[in-house]
Amino acid sequence: MHLSKTIVKVFLGCCSSAFLMEILMSKCPESANLITFLQFFFISLQGFVFTVKFGTIKPKIPLKHYAILIALFFITSVANNYVYALHVPSTLHMIIRSASSPASMLVYCIVKKQSPRVSNAVGSVLISLGVILATYGGAPIDKTEGIFLYWCIGVTILMATLITGAFTGLQQEILYAKYGKNPSEMMFYTHAIPLPFFIGISSELLETGTSLTWGIWLLIALNIVSQFYCAHSVHELATKETSVTVTFILTLRKFASLLISSIVFKNNLTSLHILGTICVTVGTIIYFNFFENLKQKPVTYVSDKKSN
Structure with a gap:
């Protein structure tokens, strides 16, 4: 019963965040980095008060060991923001990011020098x-005036x-295995x-912030709250279920966001988009062997991953 409530909170928080982000990107795509900064700042402020108790609680994981993880996490978060200004639609953005499973498997197999299970390999294919079908279907028809080049970038x-x-997830796993599972601290x-890293784009953030209307600021505030609720719900789910089930549920959440986007915004989904989405969904089910896992007792591994 408690797990069902947690899943509902994950879908409610993360779908709301994705929905609000798509509205914001359609109105002012240049605000992506500002929104990311404000999300980082709000989560940091909340963690400073409630997690480390104004700095009175020392980290269980030495701060120097966060360096690689933070660099990967920051690069991934900021790099994704620039995609919105390069003529890549939100629907395609969500579909491509649903391919995190084969990417993680590839990285894990290379680093750990292990062969994947058959179900993993088939699901990844x-x-x-x-993703390939959706990418091709999402390419703009007009390939003139540099639009197609920007899309490719x-x-x-x-x-x-x-x-x-994928490397971010692997680094999290390494730290968890060595220092224990501390999702709130992480x-x-x-x-x-990473907050000081935003100093490099402070002029961009200031310029963007001063140009926004009160209506946009309201949407940003709602997005920040929903993103925090999303992240908190995912962490809560990760303490109750296996990482396999958590990732599967998050993939379904992305699929739900795609459907909401298509219905509400009336995005022009092609047959290739639809076929690609079906392949992603079926592949995810096979990759994680979800129905078989339901019959097994969950293990105690906790995954600390953020969803957007």
Whole structure:
């Protein structure tokens, strides 16, 4: 019963955040970095008060060991923002990011020097095929005036962030195995320590912030709250279920966001988008062997991953 409530909170928080982000990107795509900064700042402020108790609680994981994780996390978060300004639609953005499963498997197999299970391999092929179909279907018809070039750059950035995101998850796993599972602490430090990095784009943030209307600021405030609720719900779910089930549920959440986007914004989904989405969904089910896992007793591994 409690798990069902947590899943509902994940869908409510994360779908709301994605829905509000798509509205914001349609109105002012240049505000993506500002929104990311404000999300980082709000989560850091909340963690400073409630997690580390104004700095009175020392981190269980030494701060120097957060360096690689924070660098990967920050690069992935900021790089994804620039994609919105490169003519990559939000629907395609969500579909490509659903390919995090094969990317994680690829990175894990290379680093750990292990071969994947058959279900993992088959699922990854289907997911990758779905991404390829959706990518091709999302390419703009007008390939003049540099639009297609920008689109290619945007898709390349998305593909690259799949790899950096996979390394982020692997680094989290390494830290969890060595120092124990501290999701709230990790959530705080991965958002608080990178804040000074935003100084490099402070002029951009200031210029963007002063140009926004009160209506946009209201949407940003709602997005920040919903994103925090999303992240908190995912952490709560991760303490009750296996990482396999958590990732599967998050993939379904992305699929739900895609459907909401298509219905509300009446996005022009092509047959390739639809076929690609089906492949991603079926591939995810096979990859995680979800129905078999329902019959097994969950393990105690906790995954600390952020969803957007």
